[in-house]
Amino acid sequence: MTPERPADIIPVQERPAPVSFGEAFLFWLKLGFISFGGPAGQIAIMHAELVERRRWISEKRFLHALNYCMMLPGPEAQQLATYIGWLMHRTWGGIVAGALFVLPSLFILIALSWVYLRFGDVPVVAGIFYGIKPAVTALVLHAAHRIGTRALKNGWMWGIAAASFVAIFGLNTPFPAIVLAAGLIGYFGSQRWPAVFVLGGGHANGHQGYGLALIDDDTPTPAHARFSRSHLTKVLAAGLALWLAAMAVLVATQGWQGTLTQMGWFFTKAALVTFGGAYAVLPYVYQGAVDQYQWLSGPQMIDGLALGETTPGPLIMVVAFVGFVGGWLQQVWGPDALFAGAAAAATVVTFVTFLPSFIFILAGGPAVEATHGKLGFTAPLSAITAAVVGVILNLALFFAYHLLWPQGFGGAFDAVSAVIAALALVGLFRFKTGVMTLLGMCAIAGLSLTFLQSWLA
Numbered sequence: 001m002t003p004e005r006p007a008d009i010i011p012v013q014e015r016p017a018p019v020s021f022g023e024a025f026l027f028w029l030k031l032g033f034i035s036f037g038g039p040a041g042q043i044a045i046m047h048a049e050l051v052e053r054r055r056w057i058s059e060k061r062f063l064h065a066l067n068y069c070m071m072l073p074g075p076e077a078q079q080l081a082t083y084i085g086w087l088m089h090r091t092w093g094g095i096v097a098g099a100l101f102v103l104p105s106l107f108i109l110i111a112l113s114w115v116y117l118r119f120g121d122v123p124v125v126a127g128i129f130y131g132i133k134p135a136v137t138a139l140v141l142h143a144a145h146r147i148g149t150r151a152l153k154n155g156w157m158w159g160i161a162a163a164s165f166v167a168i169f170g171l172n173t174p175f176p177a178i179v180l181a182a183g184l185i186g187y188f189g190s191q192r193w194p195a196v197f198v199l200g201g202g203h204a205n206g207h208q209g210y211g212l213a214l215i216d217d218d219t220p221t222p223a224h225a226r227f228s229r230s231h232l233t234k235v236l237a238a239g240l241a242l243w244l245a246a247m248a249v250l251v252a253t254q255g256w257q258g259t260l261t262q263m264g265w266f267f268t269k270a271a272l273v274t275f276g277g278a279y280a281v282l283p284y285v286y287q288g289a290v291d292q293y294q295w296l297s298g299p300q301m302i303d304g305l306a307l308g309e310t311t312p313g314p315l316i317m318v319v320a321f322v323g324f325v326g327g328w329l330q331q332v333w334g335p336d337a338l339f340a341g342a343a344a345a346a347t348v349v350t351f352v353t354f355l356p357s358f359i360f361i362l363a364g365g366p367a368v369e370a371t372h373g374k375l376g377f378t379a380p381l382s383a384i385t386a387a388v389v390g391v392i393l394n395l396a397l398f399f400a401y402h403l404l405w406p407q408g409f410g411g412a413f414d415a416v417s418a419v420i421a422a423l424a425l426v427g428l429f430r431f432k433t434g435v436m437t438l439l440g441m442c443a444i445a446g447l448s449l450t451f452l453q454s455w456l457a
Contacts, residue, residue, distance in 0.1 A: 028097045031101060045435060046077070050062065062084075068083070075316050082095075091362060106317065108312070110346055114339060134424055138424035140395060144393050160387050227367050264348050272356060327343075
């Protein structure tokens with residue numbers, strides 16, 4: 001029986017009705033098209049939809065899953081969607097949730113990459129990007145605030161967040177080192193001060209006034225989410241078999257030195273070192289794709305990052321742009337099939353980049369569920385969440401710097417972008433403007449300014 005909760009904290013509400021697979025499918029499809037703002041913005045969207053509005057999962061269970069995803073290489077927001085989908089609707093639920101988080105972005109990036117290569121600099125596209133970039137910066141700042149208000153509940157958590165910010169901003173400390181240090185602080189600190197490191201920063205109540213959830217704090221772990229060695233073995237074997245089959249087809253059709261094969265191998269390695277999100281692995285991708293293999297140029301890589309920032313889905317989807325441009329320029333399927341070859345390259349790169357994420361969740365999820373409510377596991381993860389707030393703030397400043405001084409501090413200050421970003425922040429904090437509405441308004445503003453400048457020139 002669900003324990004009674006104080007009426008001034010939890011409104012009297014019935015537990016939500018069970019969610020059908022079809023209803024969940026439609027939500028994950030919608031999420032794939034509105035997941036703007038990078039991991040911080042995407043996690044904020046999922047929290048607002050799944051915890052606050054729909055109440056499919058409680059705050060504590062959401063944060064418990066998020067903290068596990070934060071520890072993994074790969075896009076944590078996509079992994080979080082996979083985890084929740086798996087928890088609700090077994091293996092196929094996780095596969096559908098994770099795939100729909102990625103596929104809209106893949107199709108959009110293939111289309112935009114084709115426009116980029118076929119038509120070059122398009123004023124309409126440039127104008128839209130000019131308006132959306134300030135909105136993305138505002139979304140990351142807003143998400144840092146939202147996650148911070150949930151995670152930084154005491155002085156310890158504030159201190160961990162501040163230390164992580166100084167470490168990554170001032171000392172250029174690798175993200176894995178920050179995660180390790182925060183985890184150790186949480187583990188050993190909880191031995192002495194356990195209440196400080198309870199998930200959520202020392203507040204036992206994880207509902208935050210949202211009401212009873214379908215998967216609540218005290219909801220038993222479903223049968224399919226319980227740990228078993230046979231399940232672990234099956235998932236690992238299936239994942240390895242899929243990867244080996246894909247690589248075998250590439251070697252058989254392209255040879256080991258073929259462009260598609262080398263892309264598959266290179267981005268498999270990249271997928272396993274993406275601790276800290278896309279920006280942590282971009283230098284590695286740049287070195288390989290630009291310097292070593294010369295699949296595309298440096299300026300093209302930067303353009304791809306801009307596309308990745310302004311499309312839904314994980315920012316690491318910039319690898320799809322790298323694959324498409326590389327496949328097009330290398331003519332992987334010949335000069336008469338440029339688009340088909342480029343689309344195939346983007347698909348191969350996306351497959352090998354995200355396959356490990358599905359394996360990590362479907363294989364490791366049951367072990368994580370077994371640790372629910374155990375302080376020895378949750379205390380390090382609480383500390384890691386606090387550290388990630390500092391990392392997200394650093395990312396927001398990174399965006400702001402490149403937005404406001406596009407040529408560096410020695411160049412001109414972009415006052416127009418600053419005004420758009422400021423108005424976007426007002427819309428988010430003061431008027432609670434939705435993500436799609438905000439992006440649409442900023443895109444219109446950027447497009448209008450671009451045409452105005454062309455008309456005045």
